[in-house]
Amino acid sequence: MTLAVLFGAHSFEHEISVVSAIALKKILPKTEIVYIFCDYDRNFYLIPTETITSKRFSSGAYKNDTALVLKQGGFYAKKFLGERKVAFDVMVNLVHGMDGEDGTLSSMLTFFSVPFIGPRTEGCAISYNKLFTKLYAQEVGINVLDYQVLRKDSPMPIRIEYPFIVKPLRLGSSIGISVVKEEKELSYALDVAYEFDDTVLIEPFKKGVKEFNLAGCKADDFIFSIIEEPQKEEFLDFDKKYLDFSRTKRVNEATIDERLEQSIREAFKRLYDPLFIGALIRCDFFVIDDEVYLNEINPIPGSMANYLFDDFEGVLYALRYHLPQGIAMPKAYRYINSIQAAKGK
CATH class of the missing domain: 3.30.470.20 (ATP-grasp fold, B domain)
Incomplete structure (x- = not known):
């Protein structure tokens, strides 16, 4: 099996995705891996598997690698004459946070008929x-657990008793999370969480x-x-x-x-x-x-x-071998043709 690993993207968890992708190289010895990197600007690159390191991305050296475009059926690299499709059997969506877990990339991969392991749009x-x-x-x-949602532009009294946890509503990896034990700690915790989202979730902290x-x-x-x-x-x-x-x-x-x-x-x-x-x-x-x-x-x-x-x-x-299959849809214009036939046109 040839496995394509899609990682990076426009996300607060971009670096975590890079670390996760590199880790897969060590744990899949029987699998041929193709690395496809999405940078912060949402450009795709084919990264040589044998030379993948975290420094390649932090230094910007990946920009010298082969640029790719996503279109129907997969990822393609431009050639002097025409283009070449990147060959793989299935892709793994390994983009953490925004783009990867919010449904953006899963929608794109589904739309362009790319087989992939990962959550679909609804699950995201x-x-x-x-x-x-x-x-x-x-x-x-x-x-x-009990919870309360707070929005930055609509402050309201907090009904959850201290201590509680403040979390950005749409973020993972414990980014922006604080344990608030008393009222004097609340303002700072909210400021930290609001750096990443305009809405936060508050839950009781159970030690x-x-x-x-x-x-x-x-x-x-x-x-x-x-x-x-x-x-x-x-x-x-x-x-x-x-x-x-x-x-x-x-x-x-x-x-x-x-x-x-x-x-x-x-x-x-x-x-x-x-x-x-x-x-x-x-x-x-x-x-x-x-x-x-x-x-x-x-x-x-x-x-x-x-x-x-x-x-x-x-x-x-x-x-x-157990990826969801879309509903087979007939490629026809039967409704339009029946209307035209009824009108004699």
Whole structure:
């Protein structure tokens, strides 16, 4: 299988996407990888796999690589006479945050008939917006923490009791997140969050709560990773998560009983199917008083959550053959022709 990895793009999480893409090179030894980079200006480049390094992007050296255009059927490089299509079997959308997780690129890839592993537009819309995620989880019967939404231009009293967490509504990787323990800390926390979004989400901060991460996808049946209990302090800040995105070694499995494991898996199934068919996602859960709560859905997890699987390469191979198929549509103008026939024209 030849796998194209699409990464970068116009996003606050651009650098994280670069780190995730480079990490895949180490964990897919049997797979031929084609790297397609989208820069901050949304230009596409074909990056030589054998020379890919983080410095190539920070220095701007990638601009000397082959420029690409996206059109019907795939990505193309211009030649002196004509153009050449970049050959691959399936693409992985590995763009974190804006462009990748908000539905922009998934819509483009679908429109141009490019086969890809990743969330489709509906799944992106739901998981990118933390308010929509909570509403969706409640709709499918999954618990969520209490929450309040604040808009920058419409201040209102906060009803959540201290301590609480302030999060930008549409951002991941713990960017812009603060724990607010008392009122004097609130103004600064809001200023930080509003740098990244004009709307924020406020949730109660529950110290010492158990958190568990589960990744997976659906092929013939569900494929689950191990369940991880991340080791953390108050919460995983950006620096900790940034280092986490380059992980390539399998982590240790959480020690939990069978009942809790099944509850977490059942919650994952309800969230995944059908909204995320074709994607490998990771769901982060809280467990409070033996009840499972959704924390967030990661539709494009860092390094594709490879560190949670025994055979990550095999998972991608299986998922490749179970991508969503569009509805077959007849290419005809029967309605217009019938009207013309009825009018004698």
